[in-house]
Amino acid sequence: xxxxxxxxxxxxxxxxxxxxxxxxxxxxxxxxxxxxxxxxxxxxxxxxxxxxxxxxxxxxxxxxxx
Amino acid sequence: xxxxxxxxxxxxxxxxxxxxxxxxxxxxxxxxxxxxxxxxxxxxxxxxxxxxxxxxxxxxxxxxxxxxxxxxxxxxxxxxxxxxxxxxxxxxxxxxxxxxxxxxxxxxxxxxxxxxxxxxxxxxxxxxxxxxxxxxxxxxxxxxxxxxxxxxxxxxxxxxxxxxxxxxxxxxxxxxxxxxxxxxxxxxxxxxxxxxxxxxxxxxxxxxxxxxxxxxxxxxxxxxxxxxxxxxxxxxxxxxxxxxxxxxxxxxxxxxxxxxxxxxxxxxxxxxxxxxxxxxxxxxxxxxxxxxxxxxxxxxxxxxxxxxxxxxxxxxxxxxxxxxxxxxxxxxxxxxxxxxxxxxxxxxxxxxxxxxxxxxxxxxxxxxxxxxxxxx
Numbered sequence: 001x002x003x004x005x006x007x008x009x010x011x012x013x014x015x016x017x018x019x020x021x022x023x024x025x026x027x028x029x030x031x032x033x034x035x036x037x038x039x040x041x042x043x044x045x046x047x048x049x050x051x052x053x054x055x056x057x058x059x060x061x062x063x064x065x066x
Numbered sequence: 067x068x069x070x071x072x073x074x075x076x077x078x079x080x081x082x083x084x085x086x087x088x089x090x091x092x093x094x095x096x097x098x099x100x101x102x103x104x105x106x107x108x109x110x111x112x113x114x115x116x117x118x119x120x121x122x123x124x125x126x127x128x129x130x131x132x133x134x135x136x137x138x139x140x141x142x143x144x145x146x147x148x149x150x151x152x153x154x155x156x157x158x159x160x161x162x163x164x165x166x167x168x169x170x171x172x173x174x175x176x177x178x179x180x181x182x183x184x185x186x187x188x189x190x191x192x193x194x195x196x197x198x199x200x201x202x203x204x205x206x207x208x209x210x211x212x213x214x215x216x217x218x219x220x221x222x223x224x225x226x227x228x229x230x231x232x233x234x235x236x237x238x239x240x241x242x243x244x245x246x247x248x249x250x251x252x253x254x255x256x257x258x259x260x261x262x263x264x265x266x267x268x269x270x271x272x273x274x275x276x277x278x279x280x281x282x283x284x285x286x287x288x289x290x291x292x293x294x295x296x297x298x299x300x301x302x303x304x305x306x307x308x309x310x311x312x313x314x315x316x317x318x319x320x321x322x323x324x325x326x327x328x329x330x331x332x333x334x335x336x337x338x339x340x341x342x343x344x345x346x347x348x349x350x351x352x353x354x355x356x357x358x359x360x361x362x363x364x365x366x367x368x369x370x371x372x373x374x375x376x377x378x379x380x381x382x383x384x385x386x387x388x389x390x391x392x393x394x395x396x397x398x399x400x401x402x403x404x405x406x407x408x409x410x411x412x413x414x415x416x417x418x419x420x421x422x423x424x425x426x427x428x429x430x431x432x433x434x435x436x437x438x439x440x441x442x
Contacts, residue, residue: 062111
């Protein structure tokens with residue numbers, strides 16, 4: 001099963017123009033789903049500092065910003 | 067006669083317009099993983115955005131070509147769906163940007179429901195005084211998805227030899243119901259343990275002394291000292307799909323393996339006038355040559371003594387046997403000797419009277435007994 005959620009560095013969020021629509025900030029990074037990274041490439045994102053997280057971790061992360 | 071000339075108002079050529087709705091960072095349709103209780107994707111974590119785009123092209127050149135989304139008027143978003151049984155709430159479940167008219171959907175539809183989302187807006191073609199009406203409608207949906215590839219996983223061997231002198235005490239046998247490579251949550255799984263007895267499977271009850279806890283969860287706890295030979299099985303299935311029943315069986319067996327008994331006369335092997343007694347010590351040695359400590363806890367050890375006349379006398383139960391000089395051979399040409407009989411002991415088994423457990427103060431009385439008859 002492909003991991004669903006990733007914390008991506010702010011730099012990637014900016015490149016994808018999703019920072020405005022995703023929970024997170026410059027420091028913590030942004031919560032993205034695998035669809036967000038489909039065009040960019042998950043491997044590429046990981047090589048640039050993105051990390052996969054579980055759904056439970058995603059909820060925890062998002063709740064800091066909701 | 068007055069001449070009337072009819073005039074014609076010449077309106078500019080209609081605008082060429084393009085209206086579209088961009089779906090960003092998600093889709094109108096969602097999936098719901100019913101097994102794990104997860105939305106794919108979960109809009110409360112990664113919202114879905116709908117962005118209207120309206121552009122015009124004026125071949126008369128009266129107004130510049132370009133994007134006129136911000137000039138749309140009478141913009142109305144309508145979201146109809148079920149969110150936890152209720153209608154979505156503006157500002158919470160969805161947010162509208164009144165500059166760009168983007169709608170950010172932050173809610174998940176209830177599983178196996180559909181909904182509708184629509185956007186209407188007007189644009190005034192000031193050249194002609196026309197009102198251009200634009201409308202978009204999309205269907206929201208959320209489909210439950212349950213793909214069963216159920217298995218019951220365990221790392222516990224299907225046969226476990228329980229060596230008495232390597233006592234595990236109370237131990238657990240864990241299993242895990244899986245769907246594919248994902249663990250099925252305990253809340254959506256059913257586990258049931260049974261024991262095999264008299265050629266059939268039966269429920270485990272509190273009279274099964276080896277049972278501690280967990281007969282209805284994914285790890286059963288049992289106690290080694292009461293286990294002679296117990297065959298258990300775990301049946302497990304997803305709560306809402308009994309057809310996916312999985313079964314795994316375990317044999318737990320008291321096991322002695324290879325061992326040898328040994329006897330040493332540590333005192334009085336040779337009889338001298340001053341020899342007052344003879345003492346022998348029994349021991350049990352494992353395959354790797356190690357002596358089993360406290361062997362009498364696991365074996366019935368009987369020490370026997372012979373004056374060399376072919377008759378054997380019981381001397382002791384345990385690892386040490388002693389005879390006094392009075393038992394020595396009267397005929398000094400005869401050689402005395404010790405022998406041991408080592409018999410494996412059963413696990414603690416309940417003592418029954420007329421088929422019922424013997425109880426003292428409510429406690430079941432148990433005992434350990436040699437598994438073979440005395441051979442003298």
